[in-house]
Amino acid sequence: MSTTRRIHIRPAGDPVLVQGMRAIHEDLKLPAAFPPEVEAAAAKAAVNPRWPELDRSDIALVTIDPLGSMDLDQALHVERTAGGYRVHYAIADVAAFVSAGDPVDLEANRRGETLYGADAKIPLHPTVLSEGAVSLLPGQVRPALLWTIELDRSGESVAVDVRRAKVSSRARLDYAGVQQRIDAGAAEPMWSILREVGELRRQREFARGGVSLPLPEQEISVVDGRWQLAFRARLPIEDWNEQISLLIGMAAAQLMVQAKVGLLRTLPPPDPRALGRLRVTARVLGIGWPPGLDYPGFIRSLDPSNDAHVAMLTACTTVLRGAGYAAFDGTLPAQPMHSALAAQYTHATAPLRRLVDRYTGEVCLALCAKQPVPAWALAALPGLPATMQASGHRAGQYESAVLNLAEAAALAPRLGEVFDGAIVEVAHDDPARGTVIVRDPAVEAGVSGSTPLPLGADVRVSLVEADPLRRTTRFELAQ
Template sequence: MSTTRRLHIQPAGNAVIAQGMRDIQTELKLPMAFPPEVEAAAAKAAANPRLPELDRSDIALVTIDPAGSMDLDQALHVERTDGGYRVHYAIADVAAFVSPGDPLDLEAHRRGETLYGADARIPLHPKVLSEGAASLLPGQLRPALLWTMELDPSGEGVAVDVRRARVTSRARLDYAGVQQRIDAGTAEPMWAVLREIGELRRKREQSRGGVSLPLPEQEVSVVDDRWVLAFRARLPLEDWNEQISLLTGMAAAYLMVQAKVGLLRTLPPPDPHAIEHLRVTARVLGIDWPPGLDYPGFIRSLDPSKDLHVAMLTACTSLLRGAGYAAFDGTLPAQSTHSALAAQYTHATAPLRRLVDRYTGEVCVALCAKQSVPDWALAALPGLPATMQASGHRASQYERAVLNLAEAAVLAPRVGEVFEGAIVEVAHDDPDKGTVIVRDPAIEAGVSGTSGLPLGADVKVTLVEADPATRVTRFALAG
């Protein structure tokens, strides 16, 4: 799972937004251009990939991503079998291009992951690899880690194998286009199978007490000469496809836990105070959360097609902030599960965009081949949690700064207007300062009062500041 929310700004060429993006990148000292030696190494590697002997280009794999995506990590094929279902999931083999200690490897360790902020993406690897030779583009023979997972009729995994293979994707598809064909009844039969698997996996998730958070995409657009901030609800197809990624991450974790070597993605149980804060948020947004309904049940009750429900899902990402990684060799970590999934899990399906996935894939390939994990991978495992924690912190800073910029740009023309909302947080050291959720547009921002803020109360607030240059949006209690 990821807490990253894609933020798209249209039109992308707006001068205020463009300058704000440059300021953010400078302030955070983000790694924009790759050093010349890294670009040179990438070009050389792109021309000389290490192709495996096994040829599985016979599998009718396709990629499914947001429209326009070129960094294609995964290609998919699913089918029914006499015993249930078979999933083929090909993952881009970055290790076919990157060698331990080479310029590409060292730069990837410095970056950790691809950073997303509006349409300004800062990639983990040079584009000649991430959007070219290593990407699972259609009609191209590519090196991949081919996961084959057998499921029983209930969707439970019963066998897993991963090995290096040459694969060829048949098509580069996007969610909106395929969903449209599914809804019209004209989609290829494979998508009906994916739906069955996705829904079965979701039921299994519910039965073990887990919950997948359907993270929203936020969009800033111009309507009648006014900036508008809105949430885009996820398509059902996105949820079904996410279940395949989660299935693979759980299968990878299973292999590593059995062998007692590898790296897990972990998340401790949520703080009860955080749950209570979310209950207040739900009330503010007018969303019913019955006292007897637990958090997973509440998440499942939300409708991602409703703007306020998507705003609620965004608020719920606060419970994922304790996520981390735990490396192990011989003894499992004390905290080995991911509480939101109620399972052991790891990241393994996005090596073009996340450093750690290259290593988890390498470990699992070795384990399935009944070979020792390569020394270079074992040596790197202990340092990966800190590397990924640092890159995750940088990614969160970037995402938050871009969102603050977008919100300030949206609200800048409306300074002085009165909005409806509710107080969801009061500062411990100053009862006149806190946080308000405004219903339209659905955002959180700082708010001040003069005689104590009424926690949980419906209020009217005046927008007193919305400055894209400083990325500050601030309200005060009206009247």
């Protein structure tokens, strides 16, 4: 589903990073520390949550996130049943601590979402909440929105429920650690069940015509004071867990669509003209695209370890643009679908990191309880699309700036060196300019030549610019 690169950065106190990050904050006018009144309100809220009556701390929930994460939005448990599977998915209950119009709420509405980059992040909520009292940390009883979804043997949802409950996570796990245990045959039985459910859900996604672009993920680390970059393969456990999150988002959307009130995450269908251009690109790259094979099927045929296929995947991002949010009350949006999922979908699983999820959770709680949607949530719906669009734009700028800083810092000592790479994009207005992927170190940057660039071809490129202060990296085709 994602159409952007993901960035995985390990903390570092390198002076270049510190100076560069300071410049990014200034250039993008990013939020600084929380105002004292917000921190004070958060500290007070942390010790005064609104506890639900229902106690489901008996469920053996666990969290699984990137290593070192403390803002834990979700905890899950999956089990087999006589008819298929049962998914328990607990989501941190921000509204048990934050009230509409209080200082924490107003500041969260200004920020929109957590920004991640380098050795720091700019959180949506003060950390006394997001990494403390609200976070689903292990061994702690927490208020949560507990989703329970019954699936049949094919992975199709047959019953959905969400209600407030006390929960307690048993463990804080990370993707790499769990994957290692799975590969070694030493993982707990639940992970085998999660694999079954994840693969069934992925099959259903394929059948619907959903599409995901498996672009390379960049990971940045600092070893002995020197920046290092690499492309990281996505772990199977990440895909299975993502399918559970998507399951919740689609269940939430279904509840809201049936009641004709709520907010959807939407993506328009690909423009047929854009698909036509992609077929031309496939021919240029020498990649077969049979006439009877649809766009999702073609994407699934591509191999992200093949440079020509990476060039094709990069070109495919152009047809998955225009994502947004649509609020509604009484009349459904004219275009309610998320075309990459081939389903109706909403953001509901990350309220510690994304503002909109708190509101969609409240709508779904009310609908499941057959109660009116709270007035504070209903009143906020019309303004949320613009708030989230602005914060998403800012997050994209921030991610790109951090990546550009890291790439320039890693390559600054290597000006003039020649690298192996592959041309993954050629500019429409100037075929002698484009984008090259260098795999060692893992860099994606601008490249130019004296003649049209050979899209998808392996090339040798010379590093002619790497300026961390300007966050620019540039190559030229080697002579």
